[in-house]
Amino acid sequence: MKRFFLLLILVFNVYLFQAQDSKYPFQNPSLPVEERVEDLISRLTLSEKVQMMKHQSPAIERLGVPAYDWWNEALHGVARTQEKMTVFPQAIGLAATFDVEGLQKTADMISSEGRALFNEDIKTNKTGSRYRGLTYWTPNVNIFRDPRWGRGQETYGEDPYLTSQMGMAMVRGLEGNDPKYLKSVACAKHYAVHSGPEHNRHSFNAQVDAYDLWDTYLPAFQALVTEANVHGVMCAYNRLDGQPCCGHNELLHDILRNQWGFKGYVTSDCWALRDFAHNHKTHANDIEAVSDAVLKGTDLECGDLYQLLEQGVNQGIISERSINVSLKRLLTILFKIGLFDPESDHPYMSINRTVIECPEHKQQAYEMACKSMVLLENKNHILPLNPNKLKRIAVIGPNANNEQTLLGNYNGVPSEIITPVESLKKRLAGKAEIDYMQGVDFVRPLKEAPSFQEVASRAKKADVILFVSGINANYEGEGSDVGADGYVGFASGDRTTLQLPPVQIELMKELKKTGRPLILVNMSGSVMSFDWEGRNADAILQCWYGGQSAGDAIIDILFGEYNPSGRMPLTTYMNDEDLPPFEDYSMQNRTYRYFKGDVRYPFGYGLSYTTFSFSECSVDTTLSTGKKILYRVNVTNTGKRAGDEVVQLYVSHQANKNKRQPICALKGFKRVSLQPGETKEVMFELSPKELALVNQQGELLQQAGHVDVYIGGGQPYKSEGVFYPLTVTGDVYKVY
Missing domain, CATH: 3.20.20.300 (Glycoside hydrolase, family 3, N-terminal domain)
Structure with missing residues (x-):
């Protein structure tokens, strides 16, 4: 009891000190925020x-x-x-x-x-x-x-x-x-x-x-x-x-x-x-x-x-x-x-x-860069590269050594920015020759520079060609901020085409003629259609604007120090004609949820240096409206490398034939790290919200009917996974 009164006296004295130190009640932190706000407004x-x-x-x-x-x-x-x-x-x-x-x-x-x-x-x-x-x-x-x-x-x-x-x-x-x-x-x-x-x-x-x-x-x-x-x-x-x-x-x-x-x-x-x-x-x-x-x-x-x-x-x-x-x-x-x-x-x-810029923060910037990069193509498993078998690497392209690109827009500036060229030189010093040539600007040839044929002739001496393509925030971004407006393919910060600038494709075509492996590393804030590139590049790595440590992350992925595990947050359409008019805000035929045509790389897609399999677990097959349901799936790393799989859960109501509804919709995802041969059980809980559909009036309703729940490494029918058929019974449940 004595200790209690001593504590009470201490608290009172602190309050009294703060009150005496405060000229006005709003300056007294012991008072409730609401009271302090009202006092200040009154003055x-x-x-x-x-x-x-x-x-x-x-x-x-x-x-x-x-x-x-x-x-x-x-x-x-x-x-x-x-x-x-x-x-x-x-x-x-x-x-x-x-x-x-x-x-x-x-x-x-x-x-x-x-x-x-x-x-x-x-x-x-x-x-x-x-x-x-x-x-x-x-x-x-x-x-x-x-x-x-x-x-x-x-x-x-x-x-x-x-x-x-x-x-x-x-x-x-x-x-x-x-x-x-x-x-x-x-x-x-x-x-x-x-x-x-x-x-x-x-x-x-x-x-x-x-x-x-x-x-x-x-x-x-x-x-x-x-x-x-x-x-x-x-x-x-x-x-x-x-x-x-x-x-x-x-x-x-x-x-x-x-x-x-x-x-x-x-x-x-x-x-x-x-x-x-x-x-x-x-x-x-x-x-x-x-x-x-x-x-x-x-x-x-x-x-x-x-x-x-x-x-x-x-x-x-x-x-x-x-x-x-x-x-x-x-x-x-x-x-x-x-x-x-x-x-x-x-x-x-x-x-x-x-x-600020402490080692832990720098490490997190590197790790998030590694996790963000999406391997789109890897023909004949050319990646990862074996550095012991490479004597000369040609590194070409507008983003191979461009620090600004890595920062995107609405950015800070770090003390150190690591580009792919800098990362390569750092880790392969004395082991392989790094032959860097910018070769081309973003949208036009370089002034007073070697011709594309001369660049290709020099690149032919290398064991592999890394072409670091793309654009940067000078070409796409907020309309008031972009500083390189007026070029074909761009308008006031937006793009008018999904293609890479033609001048970059032109140089890549010359590089392809060399017969050397052509690995495309692309930096952009959105997708490229990759029409020619998808058919001709031996590998494609989509790197976005990867931050201060992007160069190290890229090279670690290319050489297998990190197993790529990023997944596409966007749909890569085949060509510009697949897109509705830009100013049309209807979602009809837009994004993976409503687009009915063929795509080059679907939402949720991404390759790995290992393989994964999915096996179903016992789950409920019926559910009453207004109730939650638990889903489980076993995920196994069936390859020879450790890696991360992004387990994705999609819901589809296609059997119900509603007037307006997504083809399928992501309703759960979890990133799982697995050693070779390792299996983990992954669980998802779906609430009525995840199992409901919006009606024409904007209400979110869960109704009786058939629902397909799919869990896998991507979208249904576009990745390996398992289907869980679900029958929903009961009255209409209004989520909101």
């Missing part, structure tokens, strides 16, 4: 309030409120800061890992590096600098519905389930698990129905019906809000069915706040609110535009118009009470990251810059 003028609703929130010196800039990015590492930071593979490459645990670990490392910078700024009273805050506008969970979209590299691919799982992993890694404080703040973007084209995004009106909206475009956002508890959402530039997304009552009020119960903050995309009056022409002027945006639910503006909210209040368009609603959400975030609290109270304030 602000209207002018101060609206200024704090802009991404560059100024200091309120009379109250001791520090400045804060909300704009920061952490797509695959802390981005755009002047500091040297660890750079992991681009998001589309992270998706190709199909590794939820690995991505969450990566996100946790990213937030640690960002925390280190922010903590320094707090201690030195220098908060307010761009790209130093903890509100990351990450992840991008838009669906990569069309492979021509330049910003698709920022996403987790074409599938809503994969996007949801990877997006939730990113959120959990960034935000941490402390009950009071956020390690950093994630933001699901761009809400919603936003995936190109780039050139008209400020005026584009996306049109979708209820089925596609709820079957394809909203599930990832819903998962991040309702399951991962993401604290931020960014609304998109475009209109949806006539209303700007940042002023869309159904999206922001009805769905996000009311149906999903979102409690966090909503930010506009940068300068999106200027589009209301000037590009979308939906509002008479900027004052009405910003007032409507706040009333519809956009709390923060990335831009320069929210100061006009003061005039909106004075004109009676919006009330100060509505301003307070949005400001409360914003201040709650700032209190949760610890902006107003002493170091001793904060579990994340001890993180310092020793974590």
